[in-house]
Amino acid sequence: MTTLPGAAPIPSFSDNPVLRVPPAAPAEAAAYFGASLAFHADVSDVAAALAAGGDPGFVVLDSRSARSWDQGHVPGAVHLPTARIVGEAERLLDPAVPVITYCWGPGCDGGTRAALALARLGYQVKEMLGGIEYWIREGFETETSRGRERRDADPLTAPAGSADCGC
Template sequence: MTATVNPVLRVAPAAPTEAAAYFRASLAFHADVSDVAAALDAAGGGDPGFVVLDSRSAEAWDQGHLPGAVHLPTALVPEQAEQLLDRNVPVVTYCWGPGCNGATRSALALAELGYRVKEMLGGFEYWVREGFAYETWEGRERRDADPLTAPVDAANCGC
């Protein structure tokens, strides 16, 4: 009789101390859209302690972007970051969504230039899907929260 291999446990979970180090490091590199939105909301239009950077093209920016974000396409980071960003202020990068690595590439470029940086998980896609307001070339918009990505009857997911 052949034993069935559990696909989840085929590779054993890491030891708790190794797992804690990995997840702690992950949080040092990433923020999620709900946390970014909560921090921006708590700042009430003031300084949240970081700047949000949209690393997409001008066409994507015009289609929609986070209110208050700085627009700096990934390819332009090396030549324009110093003109637009303060090295003493952490940067949170985003691009389209989980299927795009533009935010990762812009975060890498910023880190290599000496900026403290995090990547916003989910990008613009999840910002919109979670029901947060965004700006387009026509003005401010908001869509209803997608019940597959955010609670529809609560301010946050509680996680």
């Protein structure tokens, strides 16, 4: 700690790397995290809503290429690559129904670009965190050009033997 005469101690840059920048005030944190949830949907939550049957109240949109789509996609998703959203969204999507976008995974911002394009067109939209990668890693079924497939859940992303992570 560094202390200036007559001042409160100032943490030095080497003290605690986690708290080098102090946490936001609770009201600021609540606003930030609340906003984050308004923009993002969790893979498990999307899967649970789709599995519940009936109308989930949203449509899932895969923004990847046709080749990627054939490799595996969320069952029931609409296929609309990002580059075609402006020209085709109106034909494929109901503007009154929220859209959940996804692309490959956390290392890809294709789902974000698709969400931006849709928002600019006036759609309510969220991005599915983790994309198809985490959909598959959490053990949810995909549709492929060969039919439906399911892989075992990765224990690093989902609890073994349970569809509910408890969060």
